[in-house]
Amino acid sequence: MGEGRWRRAGGALWRVVAVWAVSSLTMLALAAILPDFQLQSDDGDSITRTAVTAAWGAGAFGLLGALVWPVAVRALLLVPALVLGLLVFFLNGSLLLIALWLIPDGRGAADPETAVAVAAVMSAVASATSTALAVRDDNAYRRRLYRLTDRKRRRTDIPGGPETPPGTLFLQLDGVGHQVLLDALAAGHMPTVAAWAGTTHRLTPWRTDWSSQTGASQLGILHGSNHDVPAFRWYEKDTGRLMVSNRPASAVELQRRAIERTGDGGLLTVDGASRGNLFSGGADQLALVLSMAARRGRRNRSRAGYFAYFSDPANAVRTAGSFVAEAAREIVQSARARLRADTPRVSRGGLYPFIRAFATVVERDVVVAAVMGDLLAGRAAVYADLVAYDEVAHHSGPHSHDAAKVLQRLDRSIALIAKVAEHAPRPYKIVLLSDHGQSQGATFESVYGLTLKDLVRAGCGLPVPRRAGRTPSGSEARDAARDALRSALHRPLEESGEEQPPPKGSDPVVLASGNLSLVSFPHVPHRMTREEIDRRHPALLRTLANHPGIGFLLVRSAAHGSVVLGPGNTEVPVAELTDDGPLAVFGKGAAETVRRTDAFPHAADIMVNSMYDPSTGTVHAFEEQIGSHGGLGGEQSRPFLLSPLDLSPPVTDGGELVGAERVHRVLRRWLRECMGPQVPLGPFRPAEISPSLPSPEEVLPVAEPVVPDKRH
Structure with a gap:
């Protein structure tokens, strides 16, 4: 036995003894x-005798838990979560009563109700102690999670051998530009990640669509189409x-539309698993997938979700x-940011600390x-x-110290996953990617x-809050709307004259998606033209287009x-748009993304x-975020793709990877390179493949699957 093995054995023995004590x-x-609850005979015992009795009872309880708990959890996972919660308490209490019964000379005794309470406290203390001792020991944590493997998958179904x-793991770091x-x-x-970049993996930036947010990007990546997703x-x-x-209802509908448009189930239809995503990607195994949140059934009830995870008291x-x-x-x-008077800053009170956690x-x-x-x-x-x-960067900023600490913890999670991959029954390619970045x-x-x-309401001549009306922007917009309306009605300007009320039912719907906002007039059944808007609200478009906080309108x-x-x-x-003119500051490809969105049936x-x-790289979010994404401008449109070198390059000849749909084709x-022809080529025709992307035939000269030398 090597020195490392002795050290691990010694560490494990130390944890057992410490938890027992x-x-x-x-x-x-x-x-x-x-x-x-008693640990003494009726005549009383010495302190030493009582301590020995406690040690005996605690040891018996711990041993029963180690032997019985895994078997019990396997059976209890079939019952609803609420019932399981009650059964766990009764099971723990029963194990404690058995442990007390095993103490010699009958010195341990407790009422059933007391046994339940004692068992709950002891389990929590033992788990907390064990976790505290193993908090930096990822091997111990990994062994605990081995039990989360899907029990329905028969051993004969698990591949193995040289x-x-x-397999391929796509790990999305949401919002990391x-x-x-x-x-x-x-x-x-x-x-x-630094150890991978440039050695075993290649780092490739890619460019999002106009709607640079998870809904559009992940739908395109997982299902091959994000057509008609104009914003968040x-x-x-x-x-x-x-x-x-x-x-959930919107995610279900978006996934349905994508599948209908492509005629394909998604990226993960061949023995796939979707975890923590908005969409399923066609996977059979699901956990925390929003578009399947209301779906029930034994076939897709994944044991790797909240239910299975929290059935382990240590977890x-x-x-x-x-x-x-x-x-x-x-x-x-948050308190430090307020004391330092950091700018920019948004409110981080209320329930946000718990949402972040x-x-x-x-x-x-x-x-x-x-x-x-x-x-x-x-x-x-x-x-x-x-x-x-993504969550922390929205409120603290994408380059903040708070966000950097989150990246450190994510890196430890990636390292833990990579260690587990080394023990998997098949080798794995690990691909890291992001769906968008964030702009500050x-x-x-x-x-x-x-x-x-x-501002929109003021430009339409509609009432606005008094505070907003007193701002320079609000005052100018209201004055412009009043003057335009009076001019249209051929009325003389009068300082004390009354304003013409706006048309009934004309309140616009204004929806923010980061630094992109969509304005719709619901009383008009079609997409309004500029001419129609000018007739109804003569000052609105001019007010918006010339506002210093707005880059452009479509x-x-x-x-x-x-x-x-x-x-x-x-x-x-x-039709004449280029990356110059009003879109020049937004960089290469801005014109094409705007042109594509303009063709969407539900463009605002x-x-x-x-x-x-x-x-400075700054934008102005139309919602309470100092790190935002959803539109054009800055780092939000430049996510990344970190892929193993022994997979084909994402792009060739210095081409650029543009759009989530093309990322889907690459993935x-x-x-297909890993699994062979059982993976379909995808929901696209060869003519749709960009010249900057190699065709499937070019990168797949043979049908045999590639067996790699490395596991990630």
Whole structure:
């Protein structure tokens, strides 16, 4: 036995002895506090004798838990979660009564109700102690999670052997832009990823669509189409429905539309698993997938979700402790930001500390456990989303110290997953990617004193809050609307004259998606033209286009098709749009993304993109976020793809990877390289493949699956 093995054995023995000692002390304390729980004979015992009795009882309880609990959990996983919660308490209490019965001379006794309480406290203390001792021991944590492997997968179904084709794990770091990743690697915040980049993996930036947010990107990546997803939120006039990408009903509908458009189930249809995503990707194994949240049935009830994860008391204690610590960390960090008077800054009170803790702790732990279970089960394709960074960067900033700390913890999760992959029954290719980045900047409201909705209403001559009306932007918009309306009615300007009321039912719907906003007039059944808007609201488009916080507008025109409007009365037909003119600051490809969105059936009456300052990289979000994404401008449109070198290059001849749909084609090609022809080429025709992307035939000269030398 080598020195390392002796060290591990010694560490494990030390943890067992320490947990036993703490459990014994806990039992002694409970016996002193609870009148119906005793560890002494009726005649009384010495302190030494009582301590020995406690040690005996604690040891018997711990041993019974180790032997009986795994078997009991396997059976109890078939019952509903609420019933399981009650059964766990009764099971623990029963194990304690048996442990007390095993104490020699009958010195241990407790009422059944007391036994349940004592067992619950002892289990929590033992788990907390064990977790605290093993908090830096990922091997111990990994062994605990081995139990999360899908029990329904028969051993004969799990591949193995030297000729087994490799599986592929796609791990999405939500919101981590290409530049943020480079900065984190240079600063040493992500040592695991840094060890891969440039050695075993290649780093490739890619460019998002106009709607640079998870709903559009992940739908395109997993299902091959994000057609008609103009933003994170939008209003559909034909159905009167408000679509929000992270609502279950909307996610279900978006996935249905994508499958209908492509005629294909998705990226993960061949032995796939989808974890923590908005969409399923066609996977059979699901955990925390929003589009399948209401779906029930034995066939897709994954044991790797919340239910299975928290059925292990050690996991529950570990995650609960980290949850409390993360919520406290957010409260402290928020207070420090206020004391330092950091700018830009948004409110981080209310329930946000708990929302952050859920995203950075609970969601992370459950998804990581699910992925580890998938690897140990030998699944062919796994796609998982870790949202921790995205949540923190929204409120703290994409380059903040708070966000950097989250990246450090994500790197440890990646390292843990990579270690488990080494013990999987098949080799694995690990691909890291992001769905978008984030751009920093003060919010539109904090800079100009009113929301975009207020500005739109003022430009339409509608009432606005008194505070908004007193701002320069609000006052100018209301004056412009009044003057335009009076001019249209051929009325003389009068300082005391009354304003003409706006048309009934003309209140616009203004929806923010980061620094992109969509303005719709629901009382008009079709997409309004510029001419119609000017007739109804003569000052609105001019007010918006010339506002310093707005970069450009997209609106349909009866005379010129659709047009982009910019400052200084700039107007360019979309058909003639280039990356110069009003879109010059937004960089390469901006014109094409705007042209593509303009063709969507549910493009809004007015598409509004905020200003972008390329010298500082700042945008103005139309919602309460200092790190935002959803539109054009800056790092939000530049996510990354980190892929193993022994997979074909994402692009050839210096080409650029553009759009989530093309990322889907690349990922599907890699699956086919690993698994062979059982993976379909995908929901696209050869003519649709960009010249910058190699065709499937070019990268797949043979049908035999490729067996790699490396596991990731």
